[in-house]
Amino acid sequence: MTQLNQQQWLRYSRHYNVAQFGIHGQQQLHRARVAIVGLGGLGAPVSLYLTAAGVGHLTLIDDDIVELSNLQRQVIFREQDIGSAKVTSAATHLRHLNSDIDINFIKQRLSVHNAMNHLAGFDIVVDCSDNFATRYLINEVCHHLSSAWCYASIAQYQGQMALFKPGAACFRCVFPSVDNHAVNCRDGGVLGAVPGVMGSLQASQVIQYLSDPEQYESNRLLSFDTRSLTSSTIRLQPSKFCATCQTQPQGVEFKVQQSADDQKPRSEREPAKSTLDGYEIDPKMLDEMLRQSTVTLIDVRNRQEHQAYNIGGRLIPETEIIHFSPTFDSPSTIVLYCQSGARSTRAAVQLRQRGIAAYSLAGGLQAYCAYQLALA
Ligand SMILES: [Zn+2]
Structure with missing residues (x-):
């Protein structure tokens, strides 16, 4: 059985009086x-x-x-x-x-x-x-x-x-x-x-x-x-x-x-790339769109989440996205976002089924914030 040295013996001394464990248990851990x-x-x-x-x-x-x-x-x-x-x-x-x-x-x-x-x-x-x-x-x-x-x-x-x-x-x-x-x-x-x-x-x-x-x-x-x-x-x-x-x-x-x-x-999986049937936009693309003001942003989280932190845009919770209609004179791209991309993907699919060309921010605010912090 492994012999403990002086330092080891002292370091683990609280273990020795534990019933069914003792110094034998410590020696077993050591090896x-x-x-x-x-x-x-x-x-x-x-x-x-x-x-x-x-x-x-x-x-x-x-x-x-x-x-x-x-x-x-x-x-x-x-x-x-x-x-x-x-x-x-x-x-x-x-x-x-x-x-x-x-x-x-x-x-x-x-x-x-x-x-x-x-x-x-x-x-x-x-x-x-x-x-x-x-x-x-x-x-x-x-x-x-x-x-x-x-x-x-x-x-x-x-x-x-x-x-x-x-x-x-x-x-x-x-x-x-x-x-x-x-x-x-x-x-x-x-x-x-x-x-x-x-x-x-x-x-x-x-x-x-x-x-x-x-x-x-x-x-x-x-x-x-x-x-x-x-x-x-x-x-x-x-x-x-x-x-x-x-x-x-x-x-x-x-x-x-x-x-x-x-x-x-x-790190390569979460900030999702634009692969989900072309419904997704990655953080870099969103950044460019925001700079060129060619985006209509929609936050599909709830009001509390929106008030705590948002990157702008209208608040339309996922459960209410069914009522959303775009204004037809707007040439901008509709991008939905949520915390991780799950709700915005579901909402984008709903809008697509109604013939509205909506996209989801891949990886959500988490990916977008991580991207922004990486740039800083
Ligand atoms: Zn089995």
């Missing part, structure tokens, strides 16, 4: 190898707590760069990190927190092509991603490698978390297919501290699992609502019909398919 997929709202607390707790080897996997809008919840980053790769910024901060930990990083997005390589050789993989495609991929690969992994997802006020052990129920036993109605943090928003709660729960479970994998009780799915302050834990059972764990692994051909867009770094 553990953990991969963290995604360095967003969940990855921040997970990486901070695992580093602080003395997990010996951490590998961070992410291809994104730090953006201003990340700082509302991704507490590992600082304003000075904006524009830097998340993995390099996070590795620097984690090394300052605990210089004793071996911190590695892979600046790539996890994909069907690299997941077997990147996720091999760890005691546990922590999913801190924000999408179902990555979770199914981690599930398939970890099943194939007989590795444990810890899942969490967050949306608005709520979160879910489970730790999957080899031989127990897997993620696909619980979620056989993608839940199209599931709101993720990118589309539906998330309250700042919620990923902190769920990421801390993940870290607490990973620490317990590493200290004694045999004794760790899996087959539990926790749901937590920070608004009603209620939680529920569902007992999980392996499903006889699970396409992942009830079939023999077939080589390394994974069933999970990611879209071409999913393979790109977030």
Whole structure:
């Protein structure tokens, strides 16, 4: 068993009197190898707590760069990190927190092509991603490698978390297919501290699992609502019909398919380009149109959102866009905008169906503001 030196012994001394953990648990953490997929709202607390707790080897996997809008919840980053790769910024901060930990990083997005390589050789993989495609991929690969992994997802006020052990129920036993109605943090928003709660729960479970994998009780799915302050834990059972764990692994051909867009770094995905059937206008094009005064801008968010911040134009909420008629003597282009581009796309489609040539600002105000800040 790993011998702790004097500094290590002192640093982790609060752990030794924790029942079922003790100095043995600390020694187990010291030799553990953990991969963290995604360095967003969940990855921040997970990486901070695992580093602080003395997990010996951490590998961070992410291809994104730090953006201003990340700082509302991704507490590992600082304003000075904006524009830097998340993995390099996070590795620097984690090394300052605990210089004793071996911190590695892979600046790539996890994909069907690299997941077997990147996720091999760890005691546990922590999913801190924000999408179902990555979770199914981690599930398939970890099943194939007989590795444990810890899942969490967050949306608005709520979160879910489970730790999957080899031989127990897997993620696909619980979620056989993608839940199209599931709101993720990118589309539906998330309250700042919620990923902190769920990421801390993940870290607490990973620490317990590493200290004694045999004794760790899996087959539990926790749901937590920070608004009603209620939680529920569902007992999980392996499903006889699970396409992942009830079939023999077939080589390394994974069933999970990611879209071409999913393979790109977030920074290239979100400020969408003008591809959606020609209905979209990117921030740069809008800027040029605004300079030449050739645009009729319409904000399709609600009044409260409009009053809080807007870039001009008329306010016509999405629900009222049905009543909009353009003045026929106006030669300008109609551009709709909202926060992220989802509502304005729907509204533009509605107007198009009525024969009105409307466009949507791709990526919404978020992309437009990021573009403007990048120019400044
Ligand atoms: Zn399964």
